[in-house]
Amino acid sequence: DARVTQTPRHKVTEMGQEVTMRCQPILGHNTVFWYRQTMMQGLELLAYFRNRAPLDDSGMPKDRFSAEMPDATLATLKIQPSEPRDSAVYFCASGFRRLGQSSYNSPLHFGNGTRLTVT
Amino acid sequence: RKEVEQDPGPFNVPEGATVAFNCTYSNSASQSFFWYRQDCRKEPKLLMSVYSSGNEDGRFTAQLNRASQYISLLIRDSKLSDSATYLCVVNWAGYGKLTFGQGTILTVHP
Numbered sequence: 001d002a003r004v005t006q007t008p009r010h011k012v013t014e015m016g017q018e019v020t021m022r023c024q025p026i027l028g029h030n031t032v033f034w035y036r037q038t039m040m041q042g043l044e045l046l047a048y049f050r051n052r053a054p055l056d057d058s059g060m061p062k063d064r065f066s067a068e069m070p071d072a073t074l075a076t077l078k079i080q081p082s083e084p085r086d087s088a089v090y091f092c093a094s095g096f097r098r099l100g101q102s103s104y105n106s107p108l109h110f111g112n113g114t115r116l117t118v119t
Numbered sequence: 120r121k122e123v124e125q126d127p128g129p130f131n132v133p134e135g136a137t138v139a140f141n142c143t144y145s146n147s148a149s150q151s152f153f154w155y156r157q158d159c160r161k162e163p164k165l166l167m168s169v170y171s172s173g174n175e176d177g178r179f180t181a182q183l184n185r186a187s188q189y190i191s192l193l194i195r196d197s198k199l200s201d202s203a204t205y206l207c208v209v210n211w212a213g214y215g216k217l218t219f220g221q222g223t224i225l226t227v228h229p
Contacts, residue, residue, distance in 0.1 A: 033217065035219075042219060042220070042221040042222055043163070043206070043219040043222075045216060045217070045218065045219075048216060055216075056216055091162060091163075107153075107165035108165065108217060110162035110163050110164070111162060112161075112162055113162055
């Protein structure tokens with residue numbers, strides 16, 4: 001079974017440190033999403049890429065967060081500097097969407113998530 | 120107002136019960152609708168898509184009412200294994216952004 005792979009699974013860091021989370025989308029998928037999940041806010045969309053181009057990062061605090069797709073097999077989410085309020089589970093998800101179609105041709109597949117704790 | 124709102128829950132039902140979850144969305148341009156399931160400390164997984172005419176998958180029935188901007192999920196003959204959080208998901212047409220509701224927690228007890 002093809003899977004979205006996220007690393008690391010868990011990360012504990014001190015406030016002020018840089019955190020980098022990585023995601024390998026499913027081969028052939030052309031859309032990649034980064035979501036953050038907390039008890040209070042649920043799943044919040046942070047950034048969205050299609051064909052490696054960022055389409056929406058309005059949900060991301062621009063001063064400390066950055067998301068990139070250096071190539072089709074890797075998406076990264078960086079936090080610098082990290083703060084305790086960034087503690088959450090960060091999910092990457094990938095899917096396939098044909099240009100001009102409003103729906104997805106395949107289900108959105110989520111990775112296992114990175115559980116981030118900032119102390 | 121949140122873009123996607125769900126019943127707050129939690130729902131606690133006995134095995135064999137029928138339970139229904141509701142979800143409303145604010146963007147009338149929304150085109151695609153889904154229900155995802157998330158088990159504790161796991162990633163969300165697609166349960167079923169929701170089609171305009173309504174659709175059924177075994178014990179699960181999904182309904183869409185575009186006029187009221189309302190989606191529902193009905194689970195019949197609940198099983199212990201149905202215990203999870205159910206997430207309503209909406210895709211805004213032409214944009215591809217998938218917005219998730221807060222989720223409704225379901226616990227099925229013996």
